[in-house]
Amino acid sequence: METGKYGLPLDVKYCKECTRSNQRPAVTQEFLQNQNQKKKFVIFDEKGLCGGCTYNHIKNNKINWNDREKELLDLCDKFRKNNGEFDVLVPGSGGKDSILVAHQLKNKYKMNPLLCSWSPTMITEIGKKNLKAWIDIGFKIEFNKVNKELHRILTKLSFLNLCHPFQPFIIGQKNFAPKIAQKKNIQLVMFGEHDAEFGSDLERWDKPSMNINRFTHDKIDYNDLFLGGVQLKEILKKYNFTIEDIDDYLPIETEVFNSNKIEFHYYSYYKKWNFHDNYYYAINNSKFTPQKERIQGSYDKYSSMDDKIDYLHFYTYYIKFGMGRATAASEQEIRAGVINRDEGISLVKRFDSEFPSKYYNDFLDYMQINEKEFNEVIDRSRPDHLWEKIGNEWRLKKPIWESD
Numbered sequence: 001m002e003t004g005k006y007g008l009p010l011d012v013k014y015c016k017e018c019t020r021s022n023q024r025p026a027v028t029q030e031f032l033q034n035q036n037q038k039k040k041f042v043i044f045d046e047k048g049l050c051g052g053c054t055y056n057h058i059k060n061n062k063i064n065w066n067d068r069e070k071e072l073l074d075l076c077d078k079f080r081k082n083n084g085e086f087d088v089l090v091p092g093s094g095g096k097d098s099i100l101v102a103h104q105l106k107n108k109y110k111m112n113p114l115l116c117s118w119s120p121t122m123i124t125e126i127g128k129k130n131l132k133a134w135i136d137i138g139f140k141i142e143f144n145k146v147n148k149e150l151h152r153i154l155t156k157l158s159f160l161n162l163c164h165p166f167q168p169f170i171i172g173q174k175n176f177a178p179k180i181a182q183k184k185n186i187q188l189v190m191f192g193e194h195d196a197e198f199g200s201d202l203e204r205w206d207k208p209s210m211n212i213n214r215f216t217h218d219k220i221d222y223n224d225l226f227l228g229g230v231q232l233k234e235i236l237k238k239y240n241f242t243i244e245d246i247d248d249y250l251p252i253e254t255e256v257f258n259s260n261k262i263e264f265h266y267y268s269y270y271k272k273w274n275f276h277d278n279y280y281y282a283i284n285n286s287k288f289t290p291q292k293e294r295i296q297g298s299y300d301k302y303s304s305m306d307d308k309i310d311y312l313h314f315y316t317y318y319i320k321f322g323m324g325r326a327t328a329a330s331e332q333e334i335r336a337g338v339i340n341r342d343e344g345i346s347l348v349k350r351f352d353s354e355f356p357s358k359y360y361n362d363f364l365d366y367m368q369i370n371e372k373e374f375n376e377v378i379d380r381s382r383p384d385h386l387w388e389k390i391g392n393e394w395r396l397k398k399p400i401w402e403s404d
């Protein structure tokens with residue numbers, strides 16, 4: 001297959017059932033990412049369906065959800081402690097999905113969950129409210145205690161070098177839960193969505209647990225691991241941070257991890273996941289609230305709204321892969337049966353390209369960069385096969401509304 005920037009397929013195709021294109025990277029080990037790395041891509045099947053839609057058919061036709069719930073009951077019986085100690089760890093941020101998982105494990109399956117949360121880079125007002133709504137169901141929570149200046153520098157480097165300002169958060173969050181589970185002697189960690197929901201790791205759709213190489217590494221070597229596209233040893237040297245500071249972001253050495261026998265499961269393996277239903281569940285069972293106005297770059301009012309950096313994350317994703325926030329919302333709503341594909345396409349046309357102006361000054365202030373630097377990163381990150389400049393305006397060469 002012919003590939004262009006980031007190793008993207010040059011032939012842009014759209015899924016026959018949703019709004020997703022084939023320009024989508026698979027889940028990567030973020031801490032190995034540098035500027036030269038070619039990404040792996042999610043491939044469409046012979047019917048022209050993206051992985052998310054392929055899995056949607058499996059979910060609706062092939063899985064016996066009663067059997068899956070029995071498996072969940074067995075899993076809970078295996079780990080339930082009944083002695084007052086925590087028996088399951090639920091990572092999250094107080095979004096609709098983490099509210100559902102924690103609430104059901106506690107109330108329906110009589111587990112004793114501990115919550116953990118990696119703090120947002122720049123929390124929003126609605127994010128604060130919903131985090132409180134999650135805890136107020138009646139839980140204890142562990143927060144990370146990160147060196148904030150290091151996090152700021154890593155966010156800046158990730159934006160400047162990789163056009164990926166969300167990377168430090170993604171890495172930190174991913175490696176946080178295993179560390180808390182170890183520290184608190186909790187043998188079961190329950191995540192929300194299986195990667196197959198997004199069409200990644202599709203070959204593991206019938207596996208309840210996460211591939212542990214997502215947060216383990218054979219040997220922690222400061223020469224071969226990167227953050228923000230920079231070698232760890234460079235970061236320590238140049239910015240004068242310590243190993244203790246940077247440890248929060250690092251994976252666990254495989255041998256250390258294996259000695260702990262912690263299991264990492266996906267709730268959506270056991271319970272049929274419908275992100276629209278999860279929203280109503282959260283509304284009905286906690287004080288979770290949506291935004292009053294629609295989210296910039298999209299049309300919905302209830303997804304990924306706790307962190308200002310999330311807005312920039314979706315925008316940089318749009319620049320690099322040609323798909324933004326309205327694509328992300330609409331592909332899920334199409335699979336959930338809330339809207340049809342044509343409605344999805346008009347929403348993408350209308351909102352995907354919208355610039356996140358609401359928090360633009362916050363991004364610049366936080367990363368301590370100026371507008372010129374910001375625009376340079378954005379424009380050099382656009383793949384030639386996706387973008388063309390007409391006059392002063394950048395346009396997608398093959399948007400979904402112009403494709404068959």
Ligand SMILES: [Zn+2]
Pocket residue numbers: 015016017018019020049050051052053054
């Ligand atoms: Zn699809």
